[in-house]
Amino acid sequence: MRLEPVANPSLARRMGYPALALGLTVVVASALALIAGADPLATLGLILKGAAGSKFALLETLNRATPLIFTGLAVAVAFRARLWNIGAEAQLYGGAILTVVVGTSALSALPAVPHLLLMGLAAALTGALILLGPVILKTRFGVDEVVTTLLFNFIMLLFVSYLLEGPMKDPMGMGWPKSERLPGDARLPRIVEGLRLHWGFALALIAALAVWIIQTRTTLGYEIRAVGQNIRAARFAGIPVNAVLVKTALLSGGLAALAGFSEVAGLKAHLSLDLSPGFGYTGIIVAMLALLHPLGVVVSAVFVAGVFVGADSMSRAADVPTYIADMLTAIALLFMVPAILLTRVRVRRG
Amino acid sequence: MNAAQDGARDVVLRLDRITKRFGKLVANDAVSLTLQRGEVVALLGENGAGKTTLMNILFGHYVADEGTVEAFGEPLPPGHPRAALAAGIGMVHQHFTLADNLTVTENILLGTVPLWRMRLDLTRAKARIAQLSRDFGLSVHADAKVGALTVGERQRVEILKALYRDARILILDEPTAVLTPQETEALFETLRKAVGLGLSIVFISHKLHEVMAISDRCLVLRHGKLVGEADTHQTDRHALASMMVGAEIVPPDVSPARPGLAILKLSGVTTPDHGAAPGLKSVTMDLRAGQITGLAGVSGNGQAALSDLISGVIVPQEGTLCLGGEERKAWTPRRAVHSGIARIPEDRHHTGTIADFDLTENTILETYMDPPISRWGWMNWGAAEKRARDVIEAYDVRCPGPSARIRLLSGGNMQKLILGRVLEQDPEVILANQPVRGLDIGAITYVHNRLLAARDAGAAILLISEDLDEIIQLSDVIHVISEGRLSPEFSRGSRTPAELGLWMAGQGFGEAIDAA
Known part of the structure; x- marks a missing residue:
């Protein structure tokens, strides 16, 4: 069996295989619902309704998509340069810590807008610095960043746990491990008064647009793609490969940290250990489903968020565990990756 | 021998009307071939003519769309492939398939011993290898690690590997590409012995003088079709070359050079070894304006280090690199480009271009930081595309357009784009590392003529090639490199190919004698 590249894939080919992957995902999901003892069509209908069936549901989905857009962008930016940042979770928490620190500090005397800007900036810088360590170890000593960034997630969680039991513990928190709440001025306001969607979502859309412009319009974007596609040719051509990797890391880490900023300042208002149910890891799925395209990240983040939100509400109505959401996104990814490969190659025997 | 009478009985291999298509490309179009006992058949053709495809079908790597193999x-x-091996067909690939960290004996035994056999009978194996070595004149040290062997020795191991499996038909794919003239002669000696012992050989090559020297019969492939067949004794190089290309070949017209000042000077440059590839050992050389300096040598003798040094990829460990009379200490690829060095890398697929980038993106790979391609970090894709269109037009790059991915281009067109990318910058120095390897004759002539034109316009050119004929044809002065050491400069015509071959094999270097 051989894979043979298709020179100019037709539209039917480019749309057909992803559609087939989606169809197969639905088929497998139905089978899972059956196993759980529910009516598959009703289950899928409930998921859809829970994700987008009402204004409330839709806004909930967009809220849930917000951190996923940030972590998805962080992963997409890094993976484009073949910098395997598996540590978006750690960067997210780093950003969240600084959001609370700056948000509850003496700086809260500032007007709301500059104060929020400072919080976001501090968060992004922290995330950037967190990824700087692994990337320097990689460029200097050839240490595999998959290992370092992954392990950093655990260090970070333990560190947050320490902070919440110690220096950052809320004295009024009745003993719960969570931080002080942000004052009202240090919170991201809602985009439209009365609707539960905060400015973090708008910020995520702006970030996606900015990343897209960076990738297509700037020398840095060109360098990142060159380094990712062929590091040897990039180095030979005179592209400063290590500097490009460092810049990519700063961008990626900063984006992941903004997920923490947006969740704390927009939604939770305090730091706790359940701030992220694995947004950093889910960001990898989001980025892969989007083929690392920054605008695609928005679409796939909304899709993945919809599946989770929909499954939550479905499990309340039907008696199917919410774990079906994890399985659904995983199955979608497993079908989508080969489907996307098949849009560009055909399989031949001999 | 009475071939007409015995022919039918002595045919050992018959390919009958083999057709193989890859998409729209017909790689082999109803090609038939017969091989007789004790015969050497040369399979000739340009790159992409379908030689390797045909042999891969014969060996079972590909399945033919039509036709049969007997x-x-x-x-x-x-x-x-196992059936082909069992039938007594042995293939010696152009790129060796040996494990560096195993010994010669282990490499030869690889794949012949069942997995569940608990212990190897090395004594018997070694005796058999020694016997084969004697019979065929293939001297190798059975206990040496393959990683420590020279290219010529590795090839002998490859041949022994085939013979050990009782191959009666040997297929050799471009076997002389990596050998010195002396090693080639030794290989031919082995092949003659093999034929004398009743083996049959298919010899794939595009070097005509070797084909004339070793083969009994020549088959010529062009665009997948068999276009000619001749008894070697009844034809000549010129006729074969015309058959291969389908047109008369005009060799480049090399006028005498008018050398100017030395632009790039290396003095006593030493660079570290890189794995098995030797670094440079106290190399001193001048590249003069308006002159082609040829670097002859067997591959893996320090050419890569010299090329990397001039490209800016590595810096001297000892010694100095001077450009335009000025010593360069902080030396990077970008500085090399900005100092007027045109760099044509050895591996155009992996070093020279980025396969999934389009032609525009590949054209600006070295100059994307300079206006008008970019300003203040913002790309001007319009200017980039115009640059690409200019190169495509001026250098006759056949392609669907500047937004086509470069992996779709043939090697020749890829090389033309690289040539255009670097020559458009009016370079003072041109580093041409294997500039025509793998190209067809039309593209070779084109590249050579462009290099000669650049020479006449005053560029100092370093031509690195493993093809001694190419070096001799184009170079105004020649250095030979062996294990990182550089020979003195020889002017055009002052050394015969055989004399250069001795230098390539490491003879004549004073230091070597002192060290020994």
Whole structure:
């Protein structure tokens, strides 16, 4: 069996295989619902309704998509340069810590807008610095960043746990491990008064647009793609490969940290250990489903968020565990990756 | 020998009307071939003519769309390399398939011993290898690690590997590409012995003088079709070359050079070894304006280090690199480009271009930081595309357009784009590392003529090639490199190929004698 590249894939080919992957995902999901003892069509209908069936549901989905857009962008930016940042979770928490620190500090005397800007900036810088360590170890000593960034997630969680039991513990928190709440001025306001969607979502859309412009319009974007596609040719051509990797890391880490900023300042208002149910890891799925395209990240983040939100509400109505959401996104990814490969190659025997 | 009478009985291999298509490309179009006992058949053709495809079908790597393969009168099942091996067909690939960290004996035994056999009978194996070595004149040290062997020795191991499996038909794919003239002669000696012992050989090559020297019969492939067949004794190089290309070949017209000042000077440059590839050992050389300096040598003798040094990829460990009379200490690829060095890398697929980038993106790979391609970090894709269109037009790059991915281009067109990318910058120095390897004759002539034109316009050119004929044809002065050491400069015509071959094999270097 051989894979043979298709020179100019037709539209039917480019749309057909992803559609087939989606169809197969639905088929497998139905089978899972059956196993759980529910009516598959009703289950899928409930998921859809829970994700987008009402204004409330839709806004909930967009809220849930917000951190996923940030972590998805962080992963997409890094993976484009073949910098395997598996540590978006750690960067997210780093950003969240600084959001609370700056948000509850003496700086809260500032007007709301500059104060929020400072919080976001501090968060992004922290995330950037967190990824700087692994990337320097990689460029200097050839240490595999998959290992370092992954392990950093655990260090970070333990560190947050320490902070919440110690220096950052809320004295009024009745003993719960969570931080002080942000004052009202240090919170991201809602985009439209009365609707539960905060400015973090708008910020995520702006970030996606900015990343897209960076990738297509700037020398840095060109360098990142060159380094990712062929590091040897990039180095030979005179592209400063290590500097490009460092810049990519700063961008990626900063984006992941903004997920923490947006969740704390927009939604939770305090730091706790359940701030992220694995947004950093889910960001990898989001980025892969989007083929690392920054605008695609928005679409796939909304899709993945919809599946989770929909499954939550479905499990309340039907008696199917919410774990079906994890399985659904995983199955979608497993079908989508080969489907996307098949849009560009055909399989031949001999 | 009475071939007409014995022919039918002595046919050991018969390929009958083999057709193989890759998409729209017809790689082999109803090609038939017969091989007789004790015969050397040369398979000639340019790159992409379908030689390797045909041999891969014969060996079971590919399945033919039409046609059959018969060995010793029995049909071979398609798609089974093991069946081909069992039928007594042995293939020596152009790129060796040996494990560096195993010994010669272990490499030869690899694949012949069942997995569940608990212990190897090395004594018997070694005795058999020694016997084969004697019979065929293939001297190798059976206990040496393959990683420590020279290219010529590795090839002998490859041949022994085939013979050890009782191959009666040997297929050699471009076997002389990596050998010195002396090693080539030794290989031919082995092949003659093999033929004398009743083996049959298919010899794939595009070097005509070797084909004339070793083969009994020549088959010429062009665009997948068999376009000619001749008894070697009844034809000549010129006729074969015309058959290969389908047109008369005009060698480049090399006028005498008018050398100017030395632009790039290396003095006593030493660079570290890189794995098995030797670094440079106190190399001193001048590249003069308006002159082609040829670097001859067997591959893996320090050419890569010299090329990397001039490209800016590495810096001297000792010694100095001077450009335009000025010593360069902080030396990077970008500085090399900005100092007027045109760099044509050895591996155009992996170093020279980025396969999934389009032609525009590949054209600006070295100059994307300079206006008008970019300003203040913002790309001007319009200007980039115009640059690409200019190169495509001026250098006759055949392509669907500047937004086509470069992996779709043939090697020749890829090389033309690289040539245009670097020559458009009016370079003072041109580093041409294997500039025509793998190209067809039309593209070779084009590249050579462009290099000669650049020479006449005053560029100092370093031509690195493993093809001694190419070096001799184009170079105004020649250095030979061996294990990182550089020979003195020889002017055009002052050394015969055989004399250069001795230098390539490491003879004549004073230091070597002192060290020994």
